[in-house]
Every structure is written in structure tokens, then in C-alpha cells.
Amino acid sequence: MLRRTLLGAAASALALATGAMAQDSDKTKVGFVYVGPIGDGGWTYEHDKARQAVEAEFGDTVETVYQESVPEGADAERVMTQMALSGADLIFSTSFGFMDPTMNVAAKFPDVKFEHATGYKTADNVSNYSARFYEGRAVQGLIAGEMTETNKIGYIASFPIPEVIRGINAAWLAAKKVNPDVEFNIVWAYTWFDPAKEADAAKALIEQGADVILQHTDSTAPQAAAAEAGNVITFGQASDMSEYAPKPRVSSIIDNWAPYYIDRVRAVQEGTWESQSVWQGIGEGMVGIGEISDAVPEDVRADALDLKERLASGETHPFTGPINRQDGTPWLAEGETADDETLLGMDFFVEGLTGEIPN
Amino acid sequence: MDLTAISPALLVASLMVGATPLLLAALGELVVEKAGVLNLGVEGMMIVGAICGFAAAVQTGSPLAGFAFGALCGAGLSMIFAVLTQVMLSNQVATGLALTLFGLGLSSLVGQGYIGIKPPPTVRLDLGPLSDIPFLGRAVFSHDWVVYGSIALTAAVWWFLNRSRAGLTLRAVGENHDAAHALGIRVVAIRFAAIAFGGACAGLGGAYVSLVRVPQWTEGMTAGAGWIALAIVVFASWRPARVLVGAYLFGGVTVLQLNLQAAGSALPVEYLSMSPYVVTIVVLVVMSARRGARSTAAPASLGKPFHATV
Numbered sequence: 001m002l003r004r005t006l007l008g009a010a011a012s013a014l015a016l017a018t019g020a021m022a023q024d025s026d027k028t029k030v031g032f033v034y035v036g037p038i039g040d041g042g043w044t045y046e047h048d049k050a051r052q053a054v055e056a057e058f059g060d061t062v063e064t065v066y067q068e069s070v071p072e073g074a075d076a077e078r079v080m081t082q083m084a085l086s087g088a089d090l091i092f093s094t095s096f097g098f099m100d101p102t103m104n105v106a107a108k109f110p111d112v113k114f115e116h117a118t119g120y121k122t123a124d125n126v127s128n129y130s131a132r133f134y135e136g137r138a139v140q141g142l143i144a145g146e147m148t149e150t151n152k153i154g155y156i157a158s159f160p161i162p163e164v165i166r167g168i169n170a171a172w173l174a175a176k177k178v179n180p181d182v183e184f185n186i187v188w189a190y191t192w193f194d195p196a197k198e199a200d201a202a203k204a205l206i207e208q209g210a211d212v213i214l215q216h217t218d219s220t221a222p223q224a225a226a227a228e229a230g231n232v233i234t235f236g237q238a239s240d241m242s243e244y245a246p247k248p249r250v251s252s253i254i255d256n257w258a259p260y261y262i263d264r265v266r267a268v269q270e271g272t273w274e275s276q277s278v279w280q281g282i283g284e285g286m287v288g289i290g291e292i293s294d295a296v297p298e299d300v301r302a303d304a305l306d307l308k309e310r311l312a313s314g315e316t317h318p319f320t321g322p323i324n325r326q327d328g329t330p331w332l333a334e335g336e337t338a339d340d341e342t343l344l345g346m347d348f349f350v351e352g353l354t355g356e357i358p359n
Numbered sequence: 360m361d362l363t364a365i366s367p368a369l370l371v372a373s374l375m376v377g378a379t380p381l382l383l384a385a386l387g388e389l390v391v392e393k394a395g396v397l398n399l400g401v402e403g404m405m406i407v408g409a410i411c412g413f414a415a416a417v418q419t420g421s422p423l424a425g426f427a428f429g430a431l432c433g434a435g436l437s438m439i440f441a442v443l444t445q446v447m448l449s450n451q452v453a454t455g456l457a458l459t460l461f462g463l464g465l466s467s468l469v470g471q472g473y474i475g476i477k478p479p480p481t482v483r484l485d486l487g488p489l490s491d492i493p494f495l496g497r498a499v500f501s502h503d504w505v506v507y508g509s510i511a512l513t514a515a516v517w518w519f520l521n522r523s524r525a526g527l528t529l530r531a532v533g534e535n536h537d538a539a540h541a542l543g544i545r546v547v548a549i550r551f552a553a554i555a556f557g558g559a560c561a562g563l564g565g566a567y568v569s570l571v572r573v574p575q576w577t578e579g580m581t582a583g584a585g586w587i588a589l590a591i592v593v594f595a596s597w598r599p600a601r602v603l604v605g606a607y608l609f610g611g612v613t614v615l616q617l618n619l620q621a622a623g624s625a626l627p628v629e630y631l632s633m634s635p636y637v638v639t640i641v642v643l644v645v646m647s648a649r650r651g652a653r654s655t656a657a658p659a660s661l662g663k664p665f666h667a668t669v
Contacts, residue, residue, distance in 0.1 A: 035577070036578075037467060037577075037578035037579045039467055039470065039471070039474050039577065039578035040578060040579075041474055041475065041577060069579060090545070154621065160628075168373060183620070185621045186620070186621075187617055187620045187621050187624065188620060188628045188632065189617075190628075191582075193579070193582065194582040194583075195568075195573045195575070195577045195580040195582065196377070196380075196568055196572055196573055196580065196582060196584065197582070197613070197617075199572065199573045200613065200614055200617055201617045201621075202462075203373055203615040204373075204614065204618045204620075205620045205621045206479045207365075207373075207618075208364040208365065208368060208618070208621050208622060209364065210621075219577050220475070220575060220577065221573050221575065221577065221580075224477070224574055224575045225572055225573075227477070228574075243475035243476075248581060259618075335483065339482045354623050355623050356621075356628075357625070358627060358628035358629050358632075
């Protein structure tokens with residue numbers, strides 16, 4: 001009996017405590033749902049850096065909470081529901097696979113604002129935001145195409161979603177332009193984060209003659225594999241990965257989410273938040289190109305920086321016709337550029353790439 | 360498709376490296392389960408072994424010290440499990456799961472300062488003329504001592520369980536702990552030893568991931584290898600030789616499917632991706648199904664709490 005009374009007392013104390021916490025509502029509470037650990041050195045690491053930037057910017061007027069390594073699926077829904085129930089005003093869900101869970105939870109909490117990364121669905125209280133990583137991929141493709149000696153470029157892809165396919169196409173087009181003999185070998189790892197598997201994939205590609213490894217997975221394991229193999233170059237993915245510079249890592253794509261996160265938190269605080277769909281690139285600063293290291297010859301560096309400038313100003317679009325689809329049917333006519341809708345739903349390879357996209 | 364791009368020697372070499380952490384962790388768990396204890400904390404012990412081994416190797420500059428410390432920390436973590444389940448009689452499944460969660464959290468805490476650091480290289484064992492044999496030299500005789508050690512350990516575990524008196528005692532504890540207790544065998548002490556051995560093996564396997572296989576420290580880097588090791592033990596029906604087959608098969612098909620993809624194989628990627636799991640399970644189940652039910656049965660006291668009443 002005594003035990004039951006104690007438990008009862010503990011439960012009511014807990015209820016009081018949570019009640020008290022929920023009343024502390026003058027702070028804007030912002031939740032972040034991460035697909036990997038914050039120490040992955042890549043994708044999630046950059047999202048968490050942006051979260052810290054939000055805290056630094058708003059100080060005592062915001063409170064941030066985050067949950068790492070959330071599986072894509074039902075667990076994500078549970079995590080977001082928990083955040084919404086504990087008083088979050090704004091929730092960032094930072095992976096493509098969180099899209100449907102975000103939509104489901106958002107429907108249940110109309111007063112909570114949601115921001116979903118890299119998807120394509122919106123609702124009255126759900127925005128989606130993404131970065132035009134493919135612009136960075138084009139710069140990588142150019143460096144890769146000019147620097148490869150074996151003409152074999154290995155590409156570690158994660159899942160066959162438009163985001164990844166777009167990156168492969170953009171890198172391929174840029175590489176092909178500067179080096180007509182180049183070949184892409186693509187490995188689908190079916191994971192965003194599995195260092196051992198990513199290392200194995202990199203080793204398999206290197207053993208088959210690739211001397212450039214592009215990765216669309218989040219850990220630095222391929223960098224380590226390339227460093228061990230010797231004469232192979234890589235690019236940092238999502239984060240600078242500068243610990244592997246100047247070689248194998250010769251440049252990188254850096255995701256810079258901080259300005260956008262700060263902007264959106266401010267909108268919530270000022271009551272001006274509205275659902276939107278944004279897609280920003282090098283020009284707006286959401287996609288950064290990491291320092292091009294000394295391992296890159298001077299002329300290649302100049303070409304890469306020139307391309308970066310032209311992408312930033314909008315003068316060049318990575319998908320400018322004439323481009324055919326893989327099966328040879330025409331996609332873009334001479335001088336025509338791809339529209340965002342096609343890019344967002346991209347589910348085909350362009351001409352010249354070998355292999356099929358798994359579905 | 361250009362299958363000639365795949366070098367069989369390099370393929371065998373990388374499958375041996377890929378399979379070693381699984382083999383070590385699975386052998387450890389095999390002994391634990393033979394003693395009648397189900398420790399689901401393999402993943403947690405592996406990841407703690409990975410960071411402890413990595414940290415020790417970086418601090419001392421000696422990979423050997425790294426492996427030793429990784430194994431020690433794995434064993435240390437398993438002692439928490441041993442005290443909870445053997446002394447306080449907590450539920451083994453729940454405690455094992457908690458151990459995994461605890462290990463993952465603890466490792467990322469300890470690992471904060473070690474992100475982006477390169478470990479000292481683990482040297483390959485110099486096998487002299489053996490390494491010059493064509494094909495076999497590169498494929499089999501060009502590894503570090505942990506790879507050979509794990510194969511030797513398989514034989515040692517087999518010998519221990521099937522040919523030694525101590526192994527017989529351990530199996531007796533796993534099959535019927537009440538009868539073993541009645542015979543005067545110290546059930547709890549033997550289980551403590553088995554759990555410690557399992558922890559050390561998992562820790563060693565984890566250290567192998569962070570020091571040789573990847574080699575770097577990244578949070579959550581074992582990425583489910585501990586669970587695969589657990590599954591291999593069950594599908595291998597608690598036999599060391601089959602654990603070896605299972606681990607090599609899983610590692611081998613994983614490496615092979617990545618190589619096939621890189622070579623532009625016409626096989627659909629979906630099938631290639633699931634092949635390591637399917638092939639390993641099918642082969643081990645078929646092997647185990649041939650011998651009738653008795654040889655495939657789990658230790659009879661597996662997962663049951665033991666409370667000495669007399």
C-alpha cells in the first residue's frame with residue numbers, strides 16, 4: 001500500500017512539474033528532429049550548428065530542443081508529437097524521410113508551425129525548405145572531371161530520391177563537359193549513415209579504378225578510405241570535413257542553414273510566419289563551396305571558382321540544354337533550362353550515365 | 360557490365376576485414392548464450408569498445424593498447440549487465456536493450472573530443488613468403504593479427520565448448536541451471552565469466568571497426584553490427600563453426616554486392632541490397648535444418664532468471 005501511495009505522489013508531482021514547465025510560454029520553443037547523430041561531421045552536424053546559431057541569436061527568448069538519430073517513419077511521428085505536446089512553437093524536421101510524418105503530426109497540431117527539409121509537401125502550418133545542392137554538385141563534377149586520371153569517378157549514393165538523383169545528374173553533366181571520356185560508377189548504399197558500409201563502398205569503387213569519390217552519404221568514412229588508398233580525391237558532403245584536407249578532400253559542399261533558421265524563428269516570434277516553399281542556392285548563401293585545397297591545380301581552381309560565380313549570379317544553370325534523358329529521348333532543347341518542378345521530382349538519369357535507378 | 364573490374368583477391372581480402380568485427384561479437388555472444396544468458400547489449404558493448412579502443416590507441420599511439428582497452432571496456436560494461444541480471448535478477452531482455460542504449464549514449468559522450476582524428480595504423484602481420492603467393496598472398500595472407508586471431512578464437516571456442524571440462528560445465532549451466540546448481544556448480548560465477556568474455560569480444564570487435572575497418576571515430580558508427588551478430592548466433596544454431604560461416608557470408612555478400620554495383624551489374628539494386636541478409640539467413644537455416652531439431656535447439660535455460668533457493 002505504501003508503495004502505491006508513494007507512486008501516486010510521485011506521479012502527481014511529475015504532473016505538477018510538467019504543468020509548471022508548460023506555463024513558461026514567453027519563450028519561443030523550437031524543436032529539431034535529426035536523422036543522424038549531431039557528431040556525424042556532416043548533414044546533422046550542420047543542422048545542429050544552425051540550431052546553436054539560433055540560440056546565440058535570440059538568447060533567452062528561445063528555447064531549443066532536439067532529438068538525434070530519429071528513424072524515418074513512425075518513430076519520427078512519435079518524436080514530433082512529443083515535441084508538439086511539450087509546447088514547441090516551431091519544429092524543424094531535417095530529413096526527406098520525415099516528410100509524411102511531419103504532414104501527419106502537423107494536421108493534429110494546427111497551432112504549431114513545421115518546417116520540413118528537402119521534401120515537396122506543404123500545408124497551412126508546414127513549410128518546406130531546401131538548398132540547391134545540385135549547384136555545388138556541378139562545381140564538384142567540374143573539379144572531378146578535370147582532375148581524374150583514370151576517367152572513373154565513383155559515386156556513393158544513398159537513396160534513389162530526387163535530391164540524390166539531381167546531384168548525380170548535375171555532377172555528371174559538369175564532369176562530362178570538361179572531360180568527354182569520364183565514366184560514373186554509382187553505388188547505392190541505401191543508408192544516410194553507416195560508416196562501415198560507406199567505407200566498404202568507397203573501397204569497392206577505388207579497387208575498381210575510381211580515383212575520385214563523390215559521396216551523398218553523411219559520414220566521413222569514405223574520406224578515411226580514400227586517405228588510406230592514397231591517390232584518390234574526395235569532396236566533403238554537407239559539412240566541410242576539412243580534417244581530411246588538403247587531400248583526399250579537395251573541396252566540399254557546406255550546408256548553411258543558420259540564416260534561414262534565424263529568419264523563420266524571428267517570423268514565429270513576430271507572428272509573421274506563413275507557409276512557404278523555398279529553394280535557395282549558392283547565390284543566397286544556403287549552399288557554400290568549401291575552400292578548394294592546394295591539391296587542386298591552379299587552372300582547375302580558377303575554372304571551379306568561375307563556375308561558382310556564374311551559378312551564384314544565375315548566369316549559368318547546371319541543367320541547360322541540350323540534354324537528353326538516359327533513354328535518348330529529348331528533355332531540354334538547346335539553351336533551355338530545367339524548371340524547378342521537374343528538378344524537384346527528378347526520377348531519371350540524363351544521357352550517358354549507366355545503370356538503372358532503383359525504384 | 361564489366362565484371363572483370365572486380366578483383367577476386369581484393370574481394371576476399373576486404374570480406375575478411377568486413378567480417379571480423381561480426382565474428383568477434385558473435386563468438387562472444389555465443390559463449391554468453393551457451394551459459395544460458397541472453398545479452399542484447401552487444402551493440403552497446405561494441406560501440407563502447409569502438410570509442411575506448413580508439414581513444415586509447417590515439418593517446419598511446421599503439422593500436423595494440425587500443426584493442427586491449429577496447430576489450431577491457433566492453434567487458435567492464437558487460438559487468439553492469441551481469442550485476443543487474445545475475446545478482447539483482449532483472450529481466451535480461453530489458454537490461455540488454457538498456458545496455459545498448461546506455462552504450463550508445465556513453466560512447467558519444469566519451470567520443471566528443473575524438474571526431475576527425477586519425478588513429479595510428481594497425482600494421483599487417485608480416486607472414487614472409489606466404490604473402491608472396493599469387494592470389495592467396497593478397498587475399499588471405501595480408502591481414503593484421505586480429506583477423507587471424509578471430510579465426511583462431513573460433514577454433515578455441517569450439518574446443519572449449521565441446522572438448523574441455525570447463526566448457527561442459529558452462530553448457531550444463533546453460534541447459535539446466537537448477538540441476539547444475541544441485542551438482543555444486545557455481546552458476547552465477549560461471550555466468551559472470553561468460554558475460555565478461557562476451558563483453559570483451561564485443562569490445563574487441565568494436566575497436567576493430569574504429570581502428571581498422573573505417574578507421575576513424577564517428578558517433579553511432581557500428582550502425583547495427585551488434586544486432587547482426589546476435590542474429591548470426593541464432594541462425595548458426597549456437598555452433599562456432601557456423602558462426603564463422605555466417606559472419607564471412609554476411610561480410611562477403613555485403614562487399615560483393617557493393618562491388619557488383621560499382622561494376623554496373625545488371626541485377627536490380629534492391630535485390631543486391633537485401634542479399635547479405637537473405638543469403639546469410641537462408642544458408643544458415645538450411646545448414647541447421649538438416650540435422651533435426653535437437654542440434655538446433657537453444658540452450659534450455661536461455662534468458663531464464665536463476666535464483667538459488669538452497
